Amino acid sequence: MKKILVTGCGSLLGQGIIKTILSSNQSYEIFGTEYIKDSVGLYWVKKAYILPDILKKKVKLNNWYLKILKIIKRHKINYLIPGLDFELPILNKIKLKLEKNTKCKIIISEKKIIDICSDKWSTSEFLRKNNFAYPNSCLPNNLKYFLRNNKFPLIVKPRMSSTSRNIFLVRNKKELKLALEKCPKPVIQEYLFKKNNEYTCGVIFNPKKNICLSSVVLNRNLKNGNTIKATLEKNKNNKIISNFIVEVTKRLKPFGPLNFQLCLTKKGPVIFEINPRFSGTTPLRNIFGINEIQILLNSLENKKLKKLQLKQGTIYRYFSDYFIKKGFY
Template sequence: MKVLVTGAGAVLGQGIIKSLRMADTPYHIIAVDPDPRAVGLYWADQSYLVPLATDPSYLDVVCRILERERPDVVLVGTDVELLTYAQNKLELESNYKTRIIVSPPHVIQIADDKWLTYEFLRANEFPCPKSALPSGISKLLRECDFPFIVKPRTGARSIGVHLVRNEEELYQALSQVENPVIQECVANAEQEYTSGVVVDMGIAKAVVTMRRDLRDGNTYRAYIEPDAPFNCLLAKIAEELGGTGPLNFQFRVEQGIPKIFEINARFSGTTPLRAYAGFNEVDYLVRHYVLGDSIPVPQVRAIAIFKYWNEMIVEPDQLQRFTNNLELLNAVVA
């Protein structure tokens, strides 16, 4: 099967490619990214350069690649590309006879905005940290004690996140963060978790949870917890949200209750870690949508996974092939 993976330079895109390579299924991987130095481009069977997702020509270039390669499935490897594929899903699938595994636009919009995430959770009476916009700080201060977390409404990997312990730090952080949301800081870093949920036809088919340690906003140590006590609740939240394919929930546990502070409507950087533990959600979803295989019940091992830096060597002629591929695409269009 041919699988096109976008964002081959992102942790997420690289994790998708790793998961495909770990599978027994013999995949032909097509990787795309704006930067010829993106590591995932060199792990693929075929690679292309594309413009940034914010560039007006992005979708046109992707369409040229779809026309040429005709992949069975498209997997999205960065947050900034999700909405483009969600909004154009039906047209792209029809024109190029492919499947795009992506949630509906309204789900992506909720997940991309920390305040909309909070409003969704609160409206459905799911546990989450108390939160406020700057206009609601006075009420939040009456309801909660310090510390608080100040973060951008949109963002990832802890960029722009501030832990504040008093009002002086609070207002200083508010002056530094554009479009902020303020949340109570629940539990502690030793009780932080991430869960991958697979949803199909409105039903949560699988939930795999791990406790994690963070570094620079990314998981660098993970501890798989088979049959975690919050998995049923996470499945219920995923079904209420209405996602398609992969969802990711991040939360801290306080007095046995998982308080969710972030939702991602996509695969996550911990996706290959779940594959190591025995549940390869990327492989299962591709096989499900292309071959009609059922998504198995997770049978994961209680293992610890430690991440580390690695290196790869790239020769000058390898860099040149991306320019050649781009020239070829332009010639096909002409």
């Protein structure tokens, strides 16, 4: 049985990855790492380990590496799947060494891709330079020129952030000035949103075979930075977006997943964020008929891929409850 280590197994993303693996029609043994004990995800894996907090200065990269190495060796882990954004650049640094010393494959893209995706200014520049539609964007030092060609409302958001933190919709110069004061390392962007035109989408790519294994397009609504409702419909828009993200993926050539957030506009699909990892909506995609994790692992193991059967419909997300017997927490 193949063994998978999910990092950040307590995070929403980590939990989604675990749920998706558990509902695949192959059995895997799942292990986890975390930084904090208090999350249900730790109870869904065979064994969860607490890692030293790598974001603290006193924690050295090598100690963190040795701890992960020990877990991978002890359980003969086959795949490591990252469940935390901040770990991506760190895992990238230890990838070669870790893969040389174990039989574990880290599901992570090259540094170049992580760099493009982790900075929203770099993302829009990548799209522009590669002749894809892009959100008109500027950095504060180019604001004067940008305002000549772009009208309010505008979006001010951090170049590096997540879950909709510090996003400002500004309607005039006064609001723009205030937002720029409050927003850490901002990028200023044209406002792309119109009712119901936001999508979360994913493509799975196998760079060894140079093929896109799947693509999924979900129309979505957000609450507090997370998807609360997602709809899959096979229609013209879905096809346009799917073709577009496949083209962008072929240009980036990730190792495994790319996750796109975009608005469908008059310019066509305009991507405003790319995550080079599995998405928080991976378990929803699975319910719609695309188990992205299984699709990738099957392809890496040269197993025959089944024809995908997409289910059309809507998923609502809701809180749920999980009981843990006394003595187990």
